[in-house]
Amino acid sequence: MNTAIDFHPTLVGPRVLVRPLEAADWDAMFAAASDPAIWTLHPASDRYKEPKFRAFFDTAIASGFAFTIIHQASGKVMGSSRYHGYDADAGEIEIGWSFLSCEYWGGSYNLEVKRLLLAHAFTFVEKVVFWVGDTNYRSQRAMEKIGGVRREGIQTRVIGGAETRNVVFEISREAFQNQNQNQNLQPASK
Numbered sequence: 001m002n003t004a005i006d007f008h009p010t011l012v013g014p015r016v017l018v019r020p021l022e023a024a025d026w027d028a029m030f031a032a033a034s035d036p037a038i039w040t041l042h043p044a045s046d047r048y049k050e051p052k053f054r055a056f057f058d059t060a061i062a063s064g065f066a067f068t069i070i071h072q073a074s075g076k077v078m079g080s081s082r083y084h085g086y087d088a089d090a091g092e093i094e095i096g097w098s099f100l101s102c103e104y105w106g107g108s109y110n111l112e113v114k115r116l117l118l119a120h121a122f123t124f125v126e127k128v129v130f131w132v133g134d135t136n137y138r139s140q141r142a143m144e145k146i147g148g149v150r151r152e153g154i155q156t157r158v159i160g161g162a163e164t165r166n167v168v169f170e171i172s173r174e175a176f177q178n179q180n181q182n183q184n185l186q187p188a189s190k
Contacts, residue, residue, distance in 0.1 A: 005124045007065050007083055011116040015073065016109060018116050021066040021080060028077035029057060029068065032101045039099075041136040043164040060097065069100065069113055078104050081113060083121065091126035114146050115180065122173040131155065134165040143169040147179050 011018040036048045060066035066082035081098035132139045148169030155166045
């Protein structure tokens with residue numbers, strides 16, 4: 001295992017750039033997140049509103065693990081994601097708090113972003129988990145699409161002062177490597 005873990009890399013894929021979130025990203029990030037359709041199935045369904053998104057954004061900045069996702073061809077901010085809950089003993093980290101603007105739904109952008117984040121995470125963990133709202137079926141389908149295996153049961157956690165019900169998906173390093181052995185989507189540092 002690496003002794004110095006880079007939790008905040010810049011990752012370059014064929015179409016997206018995933019880089020550390022910066023305070024200066026506020027305007028572009030809020031523009032990307034201000035469509036109510038993004039949050040319809042999410043436990044925080046009013047996150048498209050400026051005060052709610054400001055709290056989300058500030059927490060993301062404070063975490064030190066959040067990313068800005070940029071469409072390389074246009075330079076436009078597409079959304080965000082982050083690492084969370086690194087557990088060295090369990091060899092596990094979470095990828096979550098992710099969203100993409102609706103214009104990037106339905107294609108393979110989410111898959112590209114997740115593969116980049118997964119490939120980097122698997123340089124220092126054996127397993128990546130994803131907590132998804134128990135009624136967020138769109139995100140659950142997206143997790144299955146990228147190879148996530150659902151753990152049994154419903155888990156709860158408090159987000160923004162409210163308890164949420166979640167299902168947890170996991171992807172192991174071995175499963176990821178097997179799934180992607182013929183693809184060249186290893187992250188490139190910039």
